[in-house]
Each structure stands twice: as structure tokens, then as C-alpha cells.
Amino acid sequence: MAWAPEGPTAERGPAAGGPRVLPDARNAVSVADLTDLADAGALEVLRRLGTGPRGLTEAEAEERLALHGENTVPGQRPASWPRRFLASVRDPFTAVLLCLGVVSALVASWGTACVITVLILVSCGLRVRAEHRADRSAAGLRQLVAATATVQRRAAAGSAPRLRELPVALLVPGDVIRLGPGDVVPADVRLLRARHLTVHQAVLTGESAAATKEATQVPLTLTGAGDFERPHLCFQGSSVGSGSGTAVVTATGPHTRFARAHHERGAHGGRRVSAFDRAVNGISWILVRFMLLIPPLVLAADAAVRGRGLATLPFAVAVAVGLTPEMLPVVVATVLARRAAVLARDHRVIVRWLPALHNLGAMDVLCTDKTGTLTLDRPVVDACLDPAGRPDEEVLRWAAVNSLWTLQLADLPVADALDEAILDAAGGRPDPPAGRSASAAPAGGAAGSGTVGVRAVAAGGRENGSWEQQRWEIGGWEGVAALPFDPARRVSTAVVRRPGRRGRHTLVVKGAVEDVLDRCTRVRVTGGGAGESGGTPSGGDASCAEAGMGSGAAAGRAGGPGAPAAVDGTRPLTAAERERLSAMAAARAEEGLRLLAVAVAERPARLGGYRTADEQGLVLAGFVALRDTLAPTATAALSGLADRGITVKVVTGDHPGTAARVCRDLGLDPGEVVGAGRIEALDDPALAELAMRTTVFARCTPEHKARIVRVLRQAGHVTGFLGDGVNDLPALHAADVGICPGDAVDVTRDAADTVLAGRDLTAIGHAVAAGRHCTGTLGTYLRITLSSNFGNVIAMLAAGLLLPFLPMLPAQVLLQNLCFDAAQLAFAADRPAPEALRRPAVLRPPDFLRFVAAFGVLNAAADLTIFAVLVGTVPAVHHSGGQVAFHAGWFTENLITQALVMLLLRPGRGRSRGTPAVIRAAAAALAATGVLLPLSPLAPALGMTALPSAYYLLLGAVLALYAATLHLTVRPQVRRPARPA
Ligand SMILES: Nc1ncnc2c1ncn2[C@@H]1O[C@H](COP(=O)(O)OP(=O)(O)OP(=O)(O)O)[C@@H](O)[C@H]1O
Numbered sequence: 001m002a003w004a005p006e007g008p009t010a011e012r013g014p015a016a017g018g019p020r021v022l023p024d025a026r027n028a029v030s031v032a033d034l035t036d037l038a039d040a041g042a043l044e045v046l047r048r049l050g051t052g053p054r055g056l057t058e059a060e061a062e063e064r065l066a067l068h069g070e071n072t073v074p075g076q077r078p079a080s081w082p083r084r085f086l087a088s089v090r091d092p093f094t095a096v097l098l099c100l101g102v103v104s105a106l107v108a109s110w111g112t113a114c115v116i117t118v119l120i121l122v123s124c125g126l127r128v129r130a131e132h133r134a135d136r137s138a139a140g141l142r143q144l145v146a147a148t149a150t151v152q153r154r155a156a157a158g159s160a161p162r163l164r165e166l167p168v169a170l171l172v173p174g175d176v177i178r179l180g181p182g183d184v185v186p187a188d189v190r191l192l193r194a195r196h197l198t199v200h201q202a203v204l205t206g207e208s209a210a211a212t213k214e215a216t217q218v219p220l221t222l223t224g225a226g227d228f229e230r231p232h233l234c235f236q237g238s239s240v241g242s243g244s245g246t247a248v249v250t251a252t253g254p255h256t257r258f259a260r261a262h263h264e265r266g267a268h269g270g271r272r273v274s275a276f277d278r279a280v281n282g283i284s285w286i287l288v289r290f291m292l293l294i295p296p297l298v299l300a301a302d303a304a305v306r307g308r309g310l311a312t313l314p315f316a317v318a319v320a321v322g323l324t325p326e327m328l329p330v331v332v333a334t335v336l337a338r339r340a341a342v343l344a345r346d347h348r349v350i351v352r353w354l355p356a357l358h359n360l361g362a363m364d365v366l367c368t369d370k371t372g373t374l375t376l377d378r379p380v381v382d383a384c385l386d387p388a389g390r391p392d393e394e395v396l397r398w399a400a401v402n403s404l405w406t407l408q409l410a411d412l413p414v415a416d417a418l419d420e421a422i423l424d425a426a427g428g429r430p431d432p433p434a435g436r437s438a439s440a441a442p443a444g445g446a447a448g449s450g451t452v453g454v455r456a457v458a459a460g461g462r463e464n465g466s467w468e469q470q471r472w473e474i475g476g477w478e479g480v481a482a483l484p485f486d487p488a489r490r491v492s493t494a495v496v497r498r499p500g501r502r503g504r505h506t507l508v509v510k511g512a513v514e515d516v517l518d519r520c521t522r523v524r525v526t527g528g529g530a531g532e533s534g535g536t537p538s539g540g541d542a543s544c545a546e547a548g549m550g551s552g553a554a555a556g557r558a559g560g561p562g563a564p565a566a567v568d569g570t571r572p573l574t575a576a577e578r579e580r581l582s583a584m585a586a587a588r589a590e591e592g593l594r595l596l597a598v599a600v601a602e603r604p605a606r607l608g609g610y611r612t613a614d615e616q617g618l619v620l621a622g623f624v625a626l627r628d629t630l631a632p633t634a635t636a637a638l639s640g641l642a643d644r645g646i647t648v649k650v651v652t653g654d655h656p657g658t659a660a661r662v663c664r665d666l667g668l669d670p671g672e673v674v675g676a677g678r679i680e681a682l683d684d685p686a687l688a689e690l691a692m693r694t695t696v697f698a699r700c701t702p703e704h705k706a707r708i709v710r711v712l713r714q715a716g717h718v719t720g721f722l723g724d725g726v727n728d729l730p731a732l733h734a735a736d737v738g739i740c741p742g743d744a745v746d747v748t749r750d751a752a753d754t755v756l757a758g759r760d761l762t763a764i765g766h767a768v769a770a771g772r773h774c775t776g777t778l779g780t781y782l783r784i785t786l787s788s789n790f791g792n793v794i795a796m797l798a799a800g801l802l803l804p805f806l807p808m809l810p811a812q813v814l815l816q817n818l819c820f821d822a823a824q825l826a827f828a829a830d831r832p833a834p835e836a837l838r839r840p841a842v843l844r845p846p847d848f849l850r851f852v853a854a855f856g857v858l859n860a861a862a863d864l865t866i867f868a869v870l871v872g873t874v875p876a877v878h879h880s881g882g883q884v885a886f887h888a889g890w891f892t893e894n895l896i897t898q899a900l901v902m903l904l905l906r907p908g909r910g911r912s913r914g915t916p917a918v919i920r921a922a923a924a925a926l927a928a929t930g931v932l933l934p935l936s937p938l939a940p941a942l943g944m945t946a947l948p949s950a951y952y953l954l955l956g957a958v959l960a961l962y963a964a965t966l967h968l969t970v971r972p973q974v975r976r977p978a979r980p981a
Helices: 042-048 058-068 081-089 092-106 110-144 257-265 275-306 310-321 328-347 356-362 393-410 417-426 513-518 552-558 575-590 634-643 656-665 676-681 684-693 702-714 726-734 746-751 763-802 810-829 845-873 880-904 917-935 949-975
Strands: 009-012 148-154 162-167 176-179 188-200 211-213 239-251 349-351 365-368 380-385 454-458 471-474 478-483 491-497 504-512 520-526 567-572 593-604 618-627 647-651 719-722 737-741 754-756
Touching (some): 042 239, 058 148, 081 110, 092 110, 092 310, 110 310, 110 810, 176 188, 188 393, 239 726, 239 746, 275 310, 275 356, 310 763, 328 349, 328 356, 328 763, 328 810, 349 763, 356 737, 365 702, 380 393, 393 417, 393 478, 393 504, 393 593, 393 618, 417 618, 504 513, 504 618, 513 618, 575 593, 575 656, 593 656, 634 763, 647 656, 647 702, 702 726, 719 726, 726 746, 737 746, 754 763, 763 810, 763 845, 763 880, 845 880, 845 949, 880 917, 880 949
Parallel strands (some): 009 162, 365 647, 365 719, 719 737, 737 754
Antiparallel strands (some): 148 162, 176 239, 188 211, 188 239, 349 754, 380 618, 478 491, 491 504, 504 593, 520 567, 593 618
């Protein structure tokens, strides 16, 4: 250990303390100094960074912040406008438009080339603006749930260090920070002190196994080892799996490894794709192929039928362009940003990655952990039992010894809720009033009957997030070492010794019943039960009673004020006894209690560190039962999700009995609970099949949780995961959409796409509805645009072949396309049908394209009827004057049919589904443009003219027929609720 902090006090406070000072070069460390610190010893690093073990003063930190800038990853800053513009041009449709524009320019069709350029500029400009706004709102939302770091700073040079929770952006080189389970490493750091610290560096190395880190003073020279393998260095972006550490920040902002890797990969490297994006990509590539096919097809057909040559190319290009849904990215960005803002404002749900809304909308299975999500994770000790099942305070005493010393020695910034509850119960609260409720009163008299050997001298640490201030005194015990809890091992161990009693160490282990029993060979005997007095947990040279466990004399020596029960000794843990104990634990679990087993062992004192392999040959001391409270909104949330067609699965590390009981209490039928053993025995397809039939998985390790999510996804389910702890991290990463409560640990919040800022679980239902809303709206936009465009393309291809002249000039085709696109922007404000919100919203390319094709044919039929009407009503259609009128007529008809389609192909009915005013206005404006443009002074420039009034009468009749046909044939399909996913 390099140093011991001088008892820093903790506070959570605003980002900046004291007045802002200008940078002073004397105190500031330059970036160049930070580059070669990897191999320096801890003291050398501190010296070169101009800091010390007590951390920087606030003034020094201010200066450094001004010098080095904020600790943010450059690639995660909003992209510049030109960069965004270039990115939008890379979109497949835009790329095809560009190609078609170049082709038009090559054949000197300048009009077409100009209109295509305008189209590209308008759609990219609008897209950039919409995406900029969406990113800004997403960044604002992310800020609301941004991670903080525990930093040690001093008010002035002579003051004592204080622990502060600061936004990670304000960290500077030289800051001394604390790391604990669930923390994201906020910058590149050099460890000064570490206790059983493991970090996950997958984000940097791709390696999923946790790496052990140690504060080696003189770094080991690992030949060939990269920096990531050096035990004394931790890097920004990695996450703390277990243990704790104190470290000095060596690099921030653009100088961290993470920032550099991010830069090398490019801002969009490794970007995730949502379910909606996948579907749209599928549709897009079919359309792009179609677009590329149209010009050669038109040219070939025209050459064969009409004998025309390259002169038709601009028209062919315009027809191909007409197929493009240019405004899709604009509408997507606007819809997502708008919904995310509404969710944040009305339901306190923060969507950190906007496309996650699509996944929320498509989600049909939600896996959730139990503790901290369905329950509040504020357990209280309910009972303490000896192995015979009798109330026994002594067990609480040992559990508290374990909790206290694992917290103290592992230097955890925040206590685990179970440890907190145990320390609370053992902390000497006043006797409870008679008749208090079972949940508050420990059945064994454990919590309320005075101290049981653990005494709180000064409380207050828990409120400000640190146990540093909390000075607990354990009657006579001193901590030697700790192996903190980890969710794969499911136990925690404190090694303690009694002052003055040299040569002996006592291991105190607590954890999940099965896991502790697996490590026990003997059982403690209390209250006159027959036992082999002096039975030893290991080595046969010391007994439990000798260790102080339960013997009145021992407790007296220890100075603990409790009144321990008598212990007669220990006896071997037979198979029958193990079964009895497991059944006893299961019975308690079925009451909804969380049960921890507590065991001890005496060992000869040793100098070297303790390892998990030492957690063997223990004596079972008894059980501590804790009662957790159900989250008040959990029942409503679960039934709301079921109503929305989402299957909920509980995937927990807890006991099967506890999990099943919690489900029953929440109105969820647990069915047969599947345990870890069965999960491990099955291959992926079998597990997927079982997972679909199972509601509750218990005793899951973090990897089991992730595997269940993965197999469900592989089986075709859009799977979400709701979790709050470090043990949920792999599953959150594996899920299509990760959700966590606002008070989840940093690393979980960082991994989740959606954060429930409040504790209201029913907000998940609102988030799902918002996702379905987005997908529904965008599906409507796509269906209308593509159907209409496809119909026009067929009609134009047919007319092109049937007529001796072009049915529309290329510029007119493109102008019509531009008008339709502009009107379609109104869909960003659409409301989907209520029935679309009841089922997972999934865009299925085959269904979608089938609809587009069928409707396209109907639309083309209407166009061709008008074409016949025009041939009949426009005089001298075979002369140029007649052709101008023909073009105008078809332009008018096209825009009016598109306006009709905007209104009639929207799903839903009834008053509540009235078309939003903005869509009605856009449709009306589109129709008006179609009618008025040929009558306006612009008409000659656009190659159009006014039409005979007879045409308008016939047009009205054809459109009425078209609307009626749409109403009767296509609209029922549109109204039909989506098939369940
Ligand atoms: N601090 C701790 N010390 C010792 N044992 C613990 C501690 N915390 C949890 N356990 C034991 O390990 C088991 C698994 O814990 P884990 O944190 O993986 O899941 P959980 O909190 O029970 O449930 P969930 O997965 O729903 O969050 C717990 O059921 C409990 O028996």
C-alpha cells in the first residue's frame, strides 16, 4: 500500500467548488508529461503529475481543467455540420441519386441534373438539421443520467481531503479517485491501492474475462505485455467487476486509450443497428436494386418499342429517382427525437440511444432481474437462525463481522444493500415497540434487541454514499483480509483476528445457502444439542467455540455487549443434514425471504494473502433471513406489459423459492423454476426452447443471464433486459434493448439504452408505447411513400411505352417527387392507431413489399385511367401543345392521388384517430399545388398549361372511384392490427 488517506470526509456536491481561477502554469501539468507514465512507480507518477495521495486542491483542479479541457471522448461529441453532411451523402438512396445526377450531367440533361442536385441538397440539409437536433436532445437526455466519479479533493493546501461525487467530465490529470464495483473507470488511471480489484476491459480489448488489477509499486516488466495487461493501470471505459481501488488520473479527454481507439475506429465504428434499421435496410436494398434496374430497362424497352435512343435517359433517370423515399432519414430523426423528449418530460424515461425506441417498440420478451427492479433492494433482517432453525443472534454477529470487514477492507465506496441491512440490524437500534410488523421485527430478536457485538460509533456514511466515515467497532475483532462478494461465486469472506490472540485467523463467510453449504464440512451445534465439542473446521486444531463463536466467555473477552447463545461444539455435515438445511432454507425462501448462510473457520495465521480456494472446510453457523419489499409499481408494470403482448421472464441470482414467491406476489405465475444446473446442461437451441416455456430462472450467474437473452434473440425474439446491478451487465449488453432504473450503478446506467429516471416501473410500458408509436409512424410513412412512388413508376413505364411522347418531362417527375416529399414531412407529427400500440411493432420487409406491390398496381391503374381520360379530353394530344396539357393533367392527377393516399392509407379509424391537422393541411397543400401550378404564371416555365374544364370533371369522377376502391380494398388491410411478433 502506497499511502493511507487521512480519513477523507465525503460529500455529494455541485460540480465546481469555490470561485473559478485562471490557469496558473506553476500548478498545471502539461499533456506531454503524461505520455510515459506507464512504467513509473506510484510515487514517481504522483510526483510527475504534480499531485499527492491526498489529491488536488479545488483551485489546482480548476486550473488543470482550464488547461486540459473536459474529460469527454472527442468521438462522442456532436459531429460538425460538414461531417454530418458527408455522412448523410453516404446513405444508399442519396448515393444512387448522386449517380443518377452524374449520368444526367454526362448526357447534358442539365435540367434533370439540377433538380436531382436540389433534391439531394434539400434532403441532406433537412436530414442534417433533424439529426443535429435529435443528437442534441439525446445528449441532453444522457446528461441527466451521466456517470459521476468519486474524487478526493481538498478545499485548500492545508485542508483535509474530502470525497466528492463529480461529473466525470470534470476530472483532471492528478485527481485521486476511488473505484468500486459497478463503476465505469472514468479516465486512464494508475492504481495507488487496490483490493481484489477486477475490471472488465472488453470495450478496449474484446476480452470478456475480467482482468485482475493490483497497485504494484514498482511495475512488473511483463515482456511483450501490452498496457492493458499491466496490473497497475486501468483504462477509461473499462468497468469494475469486483473489489475496489484508489487511483490517480493520468490521462483524460482525447488523451485516453479509449478516446484514441474511438478515433481510430472512426466516430461511427461499431455502431449498433436497431430492429427497425435492419428492416429498413432490407427494404432499401431491394429498392436500390430496382432503381438501378429501371434506367436500362426503360432504355431497352423504349428502343425496342419506340425506336428511341439515349434521349429517353433523363426520363428513365427521373422515373428511377421517383422511387426514392428521400425524406426517410429526416422523418426518422424527427420522430425519434420528438418521442424521446415526450418520454423524458412526461414519464421520466431517458432514452440514451434514440434508435433503441424502435427496439422497445418491437420488443416481445422482457427479461428482468428481481432484486432492485421488481423489489426495492432495501432488505431488512427478518430472522437469524441457528442450524436447527432456532432464533439465534449469534449468527447476525458473525454476518455483521463479515459485512463490516469486507466493506472496510475492500474499501468499497458504496455498501451492498444486504450488508447495509445486516449492519443496520446489528447496529444497536432501540428496542422495537411491542407488536411491530413481521417485516420490521426480526423473528429471532436479532435486530431490535440491542447490539450483538457490533456497535456504530458514528453513523452517516450511508447517506453520503461512503462507508469511510462510518466508524464501526466490532467487539474485539480486527480485520485481516477480505474477499468481497462476487455474483459468480455468490459468497463473501472476511478474515479477522482477535487482538492479542496471535497465530490464529478466523474466516467468516456468508453467501447464498447452496454455495456456503458446498464449502462447509461441519455444522455448529447450539443449545445443548449433541455435538463433538472441539470439532474443528480445518486441521483439527481449533474449534468454533475457540474462535469466539457463541461462547459467553469468548464474547466477554471480545467485549461485545451481546448475549450469545451457548455452543456445545460442531458435528459433521452429513448428506442428510445438508438436505435438511437446504429444505429449511427453501421453506424460508418460499415465504419470500432472502436467505444468507453464515459459516466460519479457524486457520493458523498466515502472512500471504487469502484466496477463494481458502473458502473450504467451514463450519455452518446459521442463517440470516432478510425481507425485501416489492417495488410498488411492479404489479401494475407487469400486467401492463402483458397487455401489450410482452412476455416477462424473471432471471435472478436469488433462490428459486424466493424468486417464485416474489412472482406470485406480483401476480405472475412462476410455473416451474429453472435453476443454474439445468441452464448449464443444455445447448443453445434446447435452452432457447426451454426459455420460451419458462417464466423464472433462478441462481443465475451474470453469464447465465446473458446466455438466456442471447438464445432468445437467436430464436427470433426482440429481447429486452431490465437490470440494476453489476451482475446484469453482460445481459444488458446482450439484449436488443437494455433498461435500468435511475439508481442503478454507473456501469449499468452506462450500458443501458434506456434509463428510468424515476422508480416507476410502469414507465417501461410508456417507453414501449413510444417505441411502437415511432415504428408505427415510420411504417405509415414508408408504406404511403413507397406504394405511391411504386404506382407512379409502373404507370410512367407503361405510359412511356404506349405513348409516342414522354408522359411527363424529367423535371416534372422530379418536381412532383419534391412536392410529395415535402408534404410527407408532416408524418413526423402522426399518431399511430391505438391497435398498433397493443402489439410489438415490427416492420417485416416481405409483408411490407407485398403491400407496396399490390397497392402500386392499383395506383398505376388509376394513373392509366386518367391517362385514357387525358387522351380523350385533351385536344391534339399528339402535338406539342396537346402534350403540354397532357403533362399538366397528369401532374395534377398525380399530386391529388398522392394527397388522397396520405389520408386514406393512414391506419386507424374513429374519432380518436382523426388525422392530425398538420397532415390534413399538408395533403390539402399538395392537392392545391397539383391543381394551381398548371394555372399559375410558373406553368410555362415548367412545361405546363391550363386544362379544359371537362378534364377536371372527369378527373373528379376518376378520383372518387379511386378513393372508393382504396377505401374498400386497401384500407381494411391497413387497419388490421399487426400480427404478433
Ligand atoms: N453482499 C453479499 N454477501 C454475501 N452474499 C450475497 C451478497 N449479496 C448477494 N449475496 C448472495 O448471492 C446471491 C446472488 O446474488 P446476486 O447479486 O447475483 O443476485 P440477487 O441480488 O439475489 O438477485 P438479482 O439477480 O435479481 O439481482 C444472493 O441471492 C445472495 O444469496
